Amino acid sequence: MSHHTIFSLEEALALVDHDRDIFQAMAKLFVEHGLKDLAETQAALAAQDAAALARSAHRLKGAILQFCAPAAIEATIQLEELGKAGDLKSAVKVCAKLETELLRLLAALRHVLDKGLSA
Amino acid sequence: MPLVSPSLPPSCATQTAPQTVLVVDDEPVARISLTARLKRLGYRVIEAGDGKAGLELLRRERPDLTILDWMMPEMDGPTFCEQVRRDPEFRSSQILMMTGHDQPEQIAEGLARGADDFLSKSASKQEITARVGAGLRAANLVRTIENARDEIQRKQDALERELQSAVHYVESLLPIPGMLLPGVELVHAYRPSLALGGDLFNVVPWGDRLLGLYLLDASGHGVSPALRSAAFSTFLRGDSLLHQVGSNDPGAILTEANKRFPLTEDGNYFTIIFARLDLRSHTLSYAAAGHSGSFLHRRSGEVSWLKHPTLPLGFDCSNTYGTVDIPVTPGDRLYLLSDGLYEVPAPTGELWGQARLEDTICELGRRPLAEVISRTIDEATRWLGHDRFPDDVAVMGLEITA
Numbered sequence: 001m002s003h004h005t006i007f008s009l010e011e012a013l014a015l016v017d018h019d020r021d022i023f024q025a026m027a028k029l030f031v032e033h034g035l036k037d038l039a040e041t042q043a044a045l046a047a048q049d050a051a052a053l054a055r056s057a058h059r060l061k062g063a064i065l066q067f068c069a070p071a072a073i074e075a076t077i078q079l080e081e082l083g084k085a086g087d088l089k090s091a092v093k094v095c096a097k098l099e100t101e102l103l104r105l106l107a108a109l110r111h112v113l114d115k116g117l118s119a
Numbered sequence: 120m121p122l123v124s125p126s127l128p129p130s131c132a133t134q135t136a137p138q139t140v141l142v143v144d145d146e147p148v149a150r151i152s153l154t155a156r157l158k159r160l161g162y163r164v165i166e167a168g169d170g171k172a173g174l175e176l177l178r179r180e181r182p183d184l185t186i187l188d189w190m191m192p193e194m195d196g197p198t199f200c201e202q203v204r205r206d207p208e209f210r211s212s213q214i215l216m217m218t219g220h221d222q223p224e225q226i227a228e229g230l231a232r233g234a235d236d237f238l239s240k241s242a243s244k245q246e247i248t249a250r251v252g253a254g255l256r257a258a259n260l261v262r263t264i265e266n267a268r269d270e271i272q273r274k275q276d277a278l279e280r281e282l283q284s285a286v287h288y289v290e291s292l293l294p295i296p297g298m299l300l301p302g303v304e305l306v307h308a309y310r311p312s313l314a315l316g317g318d319l320f321n322v323v324p325w326g327d328r329l330l331g332l333y334l335l336d337a338s339g340h341g342v343s344p345a346l347r348s349a350a351f352s353t354f355l356r357g358d359s360l361l362h363q364v365g366s367n368d369p370g371a372i373l374t375e376a377n378k379r380f381p382l383t384e385d386g387n388y389f390t391i392i393f394a395r396l397d398l399r400s401h402t403l404s405y406a407a408a409g410h411s412g413s414f415l416h417r418r419s420g421e422v423s424w425l426k427h428p429t430l431p432l433g434f435d436c437s438n439t440y441g442t443v444d445i446p447v448t449p450g451d452r453l454y455l456l457s458d459g460l461y462e463v464p465a466p467t468g469e470l471w472g473q474a475r476l477e478d479t480i481c482e483l484g485r486r487p488l489a490e491v492i493s494r495t496i497d498e499a500t501r502w503l504g505h506d507r508f509p510d511d512v513a514v515m516g517l518e519i520t521a
Binding site for chain 2 (some may be wrong): 015019022026029059060065
């Protein structure tokens with residue numbers, strides 16, 4: 001699957017005024033820490049800690065917003081809202097969706113980093 | 120401090136150091152993005168990864184603007200705002216709260232807890248530029264106002280120190296209470312107003328059976344009338360009167376003073392009563408210039424105001440002032456008062472007035488002189504509703520005991 005369907009590189013670059021170095025730094029950081037952040041979200045859900053779930057989803061959302069990845073963003077927004085509402089039952093499905101979308105986003109970012117932004 | 124146009128990088132708009140923005144966000148990717156954008160706009164950016172660290176940085180670095188996330192570990196955004204607003208030194212800091220939502224309830228809560236404005240996490244470059252620019256303009260205005268307020272306070276403090284110094288000087292010129300002569304007891308009270316007027320009173324010893332006494336009031340408020348009164352009191356010293364008037368007649372003294380102390384360029388003048396008490400003949404002689412606040416309280420209880428319509432000093436240099444002689448007997452009390460005592464306004468604006476003053480003195484009757492004066496001032500204070508008199512209060516009481 002092309003990264004174009006997972007996130008918008010053009011829009012993400014526009015957010016940092018087309019500063020490719022900054023984008024690369026952000027992408028590297030997220031690739032390194034994204035899975036850990038996801039694990040925190042899953043752990044909060046497993047522990048039935050709604051507040052922690054909302055907090056970790058909020059944190060992930062802040063990062064994913066920078067990459068203009070609509071499906072992953074939507075999943076974090078939903079998960080944060082469900083955490084705030086204490087609806088942990090509905091959160092299970094959304095968390096699974098987030099995992100799928102996040103893994104796709106991380107793979108797409110790795111691909112862009114490996115090929116270089118000019119590719 | 121010049122305002123920075125939001126359309127220009129701050130480093131180009133002014134020659135001063137770039138303005139500082141503190142970014143507080145626990146999510147490093149979003150923080151890098153915002154920081155990079157702000158740096159490109161020409162701002163100096165400092166960063167913190169949670170609210171607690173952000174608060175420490177704000178106190179240490181005093182940024183012009185703080186942008187912080189709502190939800191953070193350790194201390195969330197709204198709590199950060201509350202802590203800043205509670206701190207007198209930092210309560211006017213400008214704070215932009217980042218939020219992923221734009222629900223009115225959340226914005227209302229953020230504003231209520233101390234945020235100045237909001238910035239969406241998905242805000243466009245134009246919106247970030249505009250909101251940060253607006254926040255910094257507000258920060259500049261607040262700092263300008265705070266600097267002006269501090270400057271006014273410094274000047275006010277300096278002025279009050281000067282006034283206090285003048286008060287101490289005036290107090291050093293006042294007579295020592297007690298037995299002035301065998302058979303004459305003096306009690307006085309002096310309550311300078313916050314603005315300091317020009318009230319001054321003193322006695323002029325002319326031997327063991329004769330003395331002069333006066334109460335003068337220089338128009339206006341501040342150090343200037345106090346100094347003019349002090350200069351006038353030098354003229355009223357015993358040796359000075361001997362040389363410059365050649366007489367201890369109150370009317371002659373005021374007539375000469377009228378020539379020597381004309382109206383100032385600002386139209387300021389003196390009112391005064393000058394009295395001479397001769398214990399050999401038991402005669403009180405006095406002359407007044409625009410002063411109508413003194414009276415004799417006879418042992419019998421009768422009150423005689425020493426009132427005659429006269430011009431204050433300095434209005435007409437050819438004016439002469441006459442002396443009035445009245446007999447006194449042991450037990451009589453003479454009160455010389457400044458208008459600051461009986462012209463005190465109640466909260467409604469109504470003045471206390473000479474009639475209420477006279478009633479108060481008469482009710483206190485033959486109580487000790489010091490008590491009469493003290494309780495009369497207390498009564499005026501009650502009428503005023505607080506103890507900060509709008510004008511100087513000067514009271515000199517003499518009791519003829521023999």
